[in-house]
Amino acid sequence: MANGIFGIGISGLTAAQAGLVTTGHNIANASTPGFHRQETVQTNATPHYTGAGFIGSGVQVDVVRRIYSDFLESQMGRSEAQASYYNTYATQVSQIENLLADPAAGLAPALQGFFEGVQEVAANPSSAPSRGAMLAAGHSLATRFQTLDNRLREIGTGINSQVESTVSSVNAYAREIAALNLRITSAQVDPSQPPNDLLDKRGQLIAELNELVGATAMVQSDGNVTVTIGSGQALVVGTQAYRLAAVASPVTPGQTDVAYVVGTGAVILPPQSLTGGALGALLSFRADTLTDSRNELGRIAAGLAQSFNAQHRAGQDVLGALGGDFFVLPQPVVTGRAGNTGSADVAATITDAAGLAASDYRLAFSGGAYQLTRLSDNTTQTFAALPQTVDGLSIQLTGGAPADGDSFLIQPTANAARDISVAIGNAGLIAAAAPVRTGSSGANAGTGRISAGEVSVPLDANVQQPVTITFTSATTFDVTGAGTGNPVGVVYTPGADVTYNGWTVQLSGAPEAGDAFTVSTNANGTADNRNALALAALQGQNVLNGGTATYQGSYGVLTSSIGNAARDMNIAALAQDSIALRARESQQSMSGVNLDEEAANLLRYQQAYQASGKVIEIASTLFETILGIGR
Numbered sequence: 001m002a003n004g005i006f007g008i009g010i011s012g013l014t015a016a017q018a019g020l021v022t023t024g025h026n027i028a029n030a031s032t033p034g035f036h037r038q039e040t041v042q043t044n045a046t047p048h049y050t051g052a053g054f055i056g057s058g059v060q061v062d063v064v065r066r067i068y069s070d071f072l073e074s075q076m077g078r079s080e081a082q083a084s085y086y087n088t089y090a091t092q093v094s095q096i097e098n099l100l101a102d103p104a105a106g107l108a109p110a111l112q113g114f115f116e117g118v119q120e121v122a123a124n125p126s127s128a129p130s131r132g133a134m135l136a137a138g139h140s141l142a143t144r145f146q147t148l149d150n151r152l153r154e155i156g157t158g159i160n161s162q163v164e165s166t167v168s169s170v171n172a173y174a175r176e177i178a179a180l181n182l183r184i185t186s187a188q189v190d191p192s193q194p195p196n197d198l199l200d201k202r203g204q205l206i207a208e209l210n211e212l213v214g215a216t217a218m219v220q221s222d223g224n225v226t227v228t229i230g231s232g233q234a235l236v237v238g239t240q241a242y243r244l245a246a247v248a249s250p251v252t253p254g255q256t257d258v259a260y261v262v263g264t265g266a267v268i269l270p271p272q273s274l275t276g277g278a279l280g281a282l283l284s285f286r287a288d289t290l291t292d293s294r295n296e297l298g299r300i301a302a303g304l305a306q307s308f309n310a311q312h313r314a315g316q317d318v319l320g321a322l323g324g325d326f327f328v329l330p331q332p333v334v335t336g337r338a339g340n341t342g343s344a345d346v347a348a349t350i351t352d353a354a355g356l357a358a359s360d361y362r363l364a365f366s367g368g369a370y371q372l373t374r375l376s377d378n379t380t381q382t383f384a385a386l387p388q389t390v391d392g393l394s395i396q397l398t399g400g401a402p403a404d405g406d407s408f409l410i411q412p413t414a415n416a417a418r419d420i421s422v423a424i425g426n427a428g429l430i431a432a433a434a435p436v437r438t439g440s441s442g443a444n445a446g447t448g449r450i451s452a453g454e455v456s457v458p459l460d461a462n463v464q465q466p467v468t469i470t471f472t473s474a475t476t477f478d479v480t481g482a483g484t485g486n487p488v489g490v491v492y493t494p495g496a497d498v499t500y501n502g503w504t505v506q507l508s509g510a511p512e513a514g515d516a517f518t519v520s521t522n523a524n525g526t527a528d529n530r531n532a533l534a535l536a537a538l539q540g541q542n543v544l545n546g547g548t549a550t551y552q553g554s555y556g557v558l559t560s561s562i563g564n565a566a567r568d569m570n571i572a573a574l575a576q577d578s579i580a581l582r583a584r585e586s587q588q589s590m591s592g593v594n595l596d597e598e599a600a601n602l603l604r605y606q607q608a609y610q611a612s613g614k615v616i617e618i619a620s621t622l623f624e625t626i627l628g629i630g631r
Contacts, residue, residue: 004048004057005619011058012612015042018061019605023598030593034204037067037593038196066196072587073203077210077217079580081276084211086576088281090569092155093289097566099151100293100559107300107555110144113137115539121432122532126318131427138326138422145301149417152294153254159286160256164246166212166279167258170235171243173209174227177202178241181224188223209235214276230273233260244269250338251362251409258283289565291414292376295358296558298330298413301420303544304551305329306353309423311538314457315431315531316522322459323431323531329353330419332393332412342403346386348395348410354547355392361410363395365402432535433528435464436503441516446474448511452530453503453519460502466520467500471511 018040029035041062047054100106117130117137124130180202187195206217206227215235218226227236235242245266249255258274259266271283305327315323332348346363350356359376370383372390381390386397393412424430438450448471455463462483471477471492478488482500490498494508503519522528544554 004055005622006616008056008058009612009615009619011045011060012615013609015040015059015061016605016609016612018064019601020609022064023601023605026593027595027598027602030595030598032200034200034207035593036196036200036203036591038064039067041065063193064196066194066199067591068199069587069590072583072590076580076583076587077207077215079576079583080207081210081214083573083576083580084278085214085276085281085284086569086573088278089285090566090573092159092282092285093562093566093569095155096152096289096293097559097562099148100555100562105147106559107144107148107297108552108559110141111539111551111555114141115536118532118536118539121430122529122536125432125529125532126526128427131430131432134430135422135424135427142327142421145297145417145420148297149294149415152290152297153418156254156286156290159282159290160246160254162282163256163258163279166282167244167246170209170213170229170279171241173205173212174235174241174243177205177209177225177227177236178239180205181236182239185223191223194223210277212277213274213279230260230269230275233269251335251407253333253335255286289562291360292358293558293562294417295360295376295411295413296554298416298418299353299356299358300417300544300551300554300558302330302350302356302413302416303353303554305416305420306350307538307543308535310457311531311535312431314435314455314459314534316433316435316525316528317431318428318526320521320523320525322435322464324429325423326430328419328421328423330413330416332410333415335409335411337407337409340403340406340408342406343400344397344402344406344408345399346395346408346410347398348393348412350392350412351389351394352392354544356412357391358413359391360414361390361393361412362407363410364405364407366404368404370402430532432532433522433525434530435459435522436519437522437525437528438505439518439520441518444511444515446471446512446515447509448507448515448517449509450517451506451508453505454530454534456499456502456504462501463503464521465501466518469498469507469517469519471513471515473513474511477507477511 022038022040026037041064042059043062045057045060047056049055103109114134114137117134120130121127121134180198184195184198184202187198202225206215206225209215209227210217213229216228218228220226220238224238225236226234226238229235233242235244243261245259245261246256247259247266247268249257250268257268258279259268271280271287274280274283305325306329309325309327309329312323312326317323329350331350334346334348336344336346342365344365357374357376359374362373362375364371364373368384370386370388371380372383372388372395373380374391386395388395391412393410395410434453434455436453436455438453440448440450450469460483465481465483467479467481469477469479472489475492476489477492478486479490479500480486492507492511495506497504498507500519505517505519507517539552540550542548542550542553544551549557
């Protein structure tokens with residue numbers, strides 16, 4: 001009997017001690033990331049059968065259990081991966097928002113300053129200081145485009161660095177998880193006795209990996225965990241860790257892509273396959289917001305250069321020469337894929353900047369035909385041959401021949417803001433005047449008048465050829481010197497447009513037979529401001545986006561879209577942070593350490609320990625009493 005009481009007391013001491021140790025372990029790790037509360041699972045020991053029935057034989061500790069819910073852990077992991085995604089994206093897009101919306105450093109004040117310079121020349125066309133100010137404002141505008149694009153490219157370079165460091169961290173996590181898989185399976189000799197602390201450490205590593213790349217973990221029957229990312233690429237299988245690599249993009253110059261290492265090669269993962277965690281946010285931001293911002297800024301630069309140049313060429317400088325280009329019009333960049341096997345050389349030119357889309361294109365050759373995909377919306381067109389003109393862009397095959405599977409990246413506007421510059425170096429070359437002037441014969445007897453005249457854009461080759469309009473009666477006139485012939489008997493309608501050789505004038509009043517009017521070269525037209533007025537008017541004209549937007553309007557749409565994206569991402573980040581917090585609170589309510597509860601457990605196990613000791617003490621007294629009977 002004494003041995004039975006002794007055994008019961010010792011089992012109680014052992015169980016209480018295990019409870020005290022477990023409780024102390026919980027308290028010590030209350031702030032340890034990834035730690036799950038543990039508790040001892042006790043069952044009664046096998047009772048002994050006696051004539052009086054079954055007599056209990058104490059208690060035994062079956063297992064130290066880790067309080068864990070796979071559902072709550074998965075829910076928390078998904079929410080924290082999304083929170084990491086939105087917070088990373090919001091941080092990146094806010095950089096562009098702050099850049100473009102800056103009231104001093106954005107493009108809007110530079111555009112306004114430039115057109116104020118144009119208006120100054122329109123007001124004082126013969127003033128050298130006014131012309132110098134316009135030229136300086138043009139340089140400032142081009143520099144502002146370049147500065148903004150340079151900052152966007154710096155953000156892209158920063159993305160490359162972050163991609164490289166994140167990939168390195170992902171690989172390190174994969175190695176550690178694989179090593180822990182080995183330790184766990186080695187330690188877990190009995191499946192019913194799990195190595196709780198190792199499992200917690202592995203779970204914390206998976207959680208941290210999940211915030212980087214959005215990982216899915218599946219526990220196998222042998223205790224190993226398999227970790228996959230993206231669209232199912234295995235990162236950890238048992239004790240084997242696979243790798244990602246940060247590689248130079250074979251398609252987009254200057255871009256670092258993420259690749260999945262397979263043997264001695266690597267397969268580039270498309271950005272849309274990595275949709276969670278910080279890495280997914282970086283790739284998505286670069287593919288969408290950053291690329292779109294550079295393309296849209298470049299489209300404004302290209303549109304400004306082409307439309308302003310076209311009007312400038314319709315004017316005349318102080319030396320009487322026709323105007324040239326005011327800006328250097330940046331041209332598209334075409335890059336062949338690194339793996340192309342054909343000899344084709346592909347080029348592209350901007351034919352109509354107003355029709356340009358703020359997008360890159362991929363031209364692929366397959367099955368004897370060309371497929372052109374607009375990457376902003378994945379719209380695809382198929383052509384049997386080149387050249388082709390799409391979205392204001394002419395695409396030509398300039399040499400060689402493509403092989404099946406060859407592809408080319410066409411970037412019409414990605415570098416336009418970087419490459420725009422002022423083409424003239426002398427303020428005297430600003431074409432403020434119109435290239436033609438009108439006049440009337442001093443012998444005219446009627447009250448007919450002729451307007452100053454306007455020229456069409458682009459200029460007609462015969463625009464400066466002298467033309468004489470002679471009235472043969474009060475209602476008809478003949479034209480001599482017109483490039484299209486010498487029309488006779490033209491009916492006169494007061495105020496109606498008269499157009500020849502690319503110019504347009506209006507005749508009004510009551511001319512008489514014999515009255516004559518001339519349209520000729522604008523000699524000594526330094527005080528003429530007609531083309532300067534036309535240049536200034538471009539500021540308010542819808543010359544971009546298919547003739548639906550002004551320069552400032554297009555930039556405003558860009559700034560607004562980035563602002564909306566930043567606001568949406570900030571709202572999404574706040575909402576997802578709240579969801580992640582609630583998920584963590586739910587997980588912690590079950591698996592976290594409650595110090596008040598653990599303090600109560602300490603008292604409980606302490607009392608149990610003392611009581612078990614008292615049982616042993618009484619058993620000892622009883623044993624001594626029995627021994628004393630025989631003396």
